[in-house]
Amino acid sequence: MTPVEYRPLHNEDVEALGTILGDTWHTYTDGRKRVACGVVDLANFAQRNTFAEVAVIDDSPIGVIMARAGMPDKQTQDHWASIKHHACEELDKLGGCASNLTRFFDAMEQADRDLLAHSDCDPDFELVLFAVSSEARGLGVGSMLMDHAQRYLAAQGASRAFLFTDTDCTWEYYEHRGMRRAAEQSFADDGALILPERMFVYEMDLEGIKGVMHAALP
Numbered sequence: 001m002t003p004v005e006y007r008p009l010h011n012e013d014v015e016a017l018g019t020i021l022g023d024t025w026h027t028y029t030d031g032r033k034r035v036a037c038g039v040v041d042l043a044n045f046a047q048r049n050t051f052a053e054v055a056v057i058d059d060s061p062i063g064v065i066m067a068r069a070g071m072p073d074k075q076t077q078d079h080w081a082s083i084k085h086h087a088c089e090e091l092d093k094l095g096g097c098a099s100n101l102t103r104f105f106d107a108m109e110q111a112d113r114d115l116l117a118h119s120d121c122d123p124d125f126e127l128v129l130f131a132v133s134s135e136a137r138g139l140g141v142g143s144m145l146m147d148h149a150q151r152y153l154a155a156q157g158a159s160r161a162f163l164f165t166d167t168d169c170t171w172e173y174y175e176h177r178g179m180r181r182a183a184e185q186s187f188a189d190d191g192a193l194i195l196p197e198r199m200f201v202y203e204m205d206l207e208g209i210k211g212v213m214h215a216a217l218p
Helices: 011-025 031-046 074-093 098-117 141-155 172-176
Strands: 005-008 051-057 060-069 125-132 160-166 180-186 198-205
Touching: 005 141, 011 031, 011 060, 011 125, 031 060, 031 074, 031 098, 031 125, 051 141, 060 141, 074 098, 098 160, 098 180, 098 198, 125 141, 172 198
Parallel strands: 125 160
Antiparallel strands: 005 051, 051 060, 060 125, 160 198, 180 198
């Protein structure tokens, strides 16, 4: 079997990663619309990354992880904002509704801010995005990506870091990794049905982890 390799995220990876995220979170649509939705997701997360790594087989991405230490530079934010803008334009041309995704992101980000405010997590160090293709699960790809991101954060001076997750994601993985649930909120009675049923903040302990990994792109 071709070995899995790990490298910084390249611009050429955007479509493949959009496919992974589309297949994860946008199964209600298909084809090019699903990919465009995934690219919008990717770019929305990536605007706040300072570290981005992909797992690849034959240089084709099968997983991605992003982390943040402090704030990304303006070049990173502008680069991913442009990718998001073009993906939203494409989605609208395909008959999708990019404004619905924007409203969802706004609601999620407000809920995330509220959750973080009710936790005792350090706001400067975050695991931003973590996704592995369904075909790659069970190969140890997720564990390796997570280890690399944690080493990066530790090298930036973090003794702990947080992440947002919810019941639309595989949140159980973080408990399996020994992370602490720092805050949670239920939206089961949300009449708008925009947000997941429950949302969480988890905290990871980085004491004793050392290492230096790739920085953000571009």
